[in-house]
Amino acid sequence: MKIVIAPDSFKGSMTSTAAAEAIKKGIHQINPSCETVIIPMADGGEGTVDAMMSIMNGETRSAQVRDPLGREVSAAFGWIPETKTAVIETAAASGLTLLKGSELNPEAASTFGTGELVKSALDLGAEHIILGLGGSATVDGGAGFLQALGIRFFNKQGEVLEAGGNMLGEIQSIDSTQFDQRLKLVKWTVASDVTNPLLGNKGAVTVFGPQKGVMQEKFAAFEGGMRHFAEKVVEHTGLDCRHDQGSGAAGGLGFSLLSFFQPVFESGFNIMATESGLEDHLKDVALVLTGEGQIDGQSLYGKVPVGIGRIAAKYGIPVAVFAGKIEGDLELLHAEGIKLLLPIVNEPMTLTEAMTNGSALLEEAAARLMRTYELFGETGNKPV
Known part of the structure; x- marks a missing residue:
């Protein structure tokens, strides 16, 4: 199984590289043999x-x-x-x-x-x-x-x-x-x-x-x-x-x-996608994992997860997005190739606590996703 990991930074908490490494650790907790390709992303802002x-x-x-x-x-x-x-x-x-x-x-x-x-x-x-x-x-x-x-x-x-x-x-x-x-x-x-x-x-x-x-x-x-x-x-x-x-x-x-x-x-995202050869990497993978600090209605306008979703949709590859915070009407995101939105916070906590512990929370969230993915795989029906 091959997975592309291409998150944006979680602003004030993790760089895109650190976020990608946390996701990779979570994946390998559950499936050490899974092949992962890390492609740090950005949209022109921090990171x-x-x-x-x-x-x-x-x-x-x-x-x-x-x-x-x-x-x-x-x-x-x-x-x-x-x-x-x-x-x-x-x-x-x-x-x-x-x-x-x-x-x-x-x-x-x-x-x-x-x-x-x-x-x-x-x-x-x-x-x-x-x-x-x-x-x-x-x-x-x-x-x-x-x-x-x-x-x-x-x-x-x-x-x-x-x-x-x-x-x-x-x-x-x-x-x-x-x-x-x-x-x-x-x-x-x-x-x-x-x-x-x-x-x-x-x-x-x-x-x-x-x-x-x-x-x-x-x-x-x-x-x-x-x-x-x-x-x-x-x-x-x-x-x-x-x-x-x-x-x-x-x-x-x-x-x-x-x-x-x-x-x-x-477009900041387009520059990153071109320089990294993102589309070529997406042609033969089972799943794409991305994320950023906050997902909301503004995410439709040039944000990394939506940009990735649009490219992946051309090849029928599902995209799951991790976020520190999810808010607003997000129905339109599903039409952009994003199949699943996953908050990384696992219990009530302050913003400061969430940002301080962002890497650990993201790693845990990635592990939970992989457990779910493998559970549905055993029944022959993938969740995304």
Whole structure:
């Protein structure tokens, strides 16, 4: 029996590689002879560097950068010397997981640290940058990212503005004379499954602002600041990317990338699936096991389990999904090739307890699934 194990990371608990190893241990508890193929996955958010380095034989580097609130933090990025390719996660320097819930501060939070990671990649001689946009704690339109790379924003008094979401509405002029010239030689690939525009009721502030700490009463102010920032960027670059798909990703960082670098946007899952040869691995297996921290209605939009389910369905291969949390109306997931959803929590516990013990819980859940699979196998009727 051959099983492909291809989970996403369980954010804040396990990398995709660690999750895959836990699932493998659970399988081999029950069936030591089972052949397993591990393919760590990601969608452009947290865990992308770890997953891509494992399948592309790259190196993990680190740099001292600013976190969303300007504090020094060590952040990792991937480096593939042969192709001079850097793989960077916005989440590594500017992510939600770097902040406690009480620290969410969209007025002050910025993407400056992500720009610093890009500078570290340029120092290595990067010619191709793959930038994942998932999991940011910011709604600064990517202004902080640009500031780290040499762009300066001035207010009406001619003063240089500091990074943060609250500075967008104060911008009077933009100066790019100190822009890092090495960027002109870089090919950009943006790994993101977000198609939202920058502004409006489907834009960065309205859709993603609440998870980053934007209160309902401040929506209008943030939307107004973002609109003003966009107008100034359009005026400066001569490009209007406000309505482009993906411009609202990562609190508007997608807009700045489109405006200044003209990158290629690709599905984070599709990049991983292509690089890993996922589809080829799925052609001769009995079962595919995947998972992520939370499965909900948003999982239909570019998440790893659904992407795997769609590919596996072409070959009639059942997919089972492990999740730390399952919520919402999930009927549509079954139409996407997912046959079984399995929570890994086995008793009442706090979120902190579940995340701390994620690896053990996932291993136990995988063992339970295999016991069930073998039980039904004895009766000639597989459960999936």
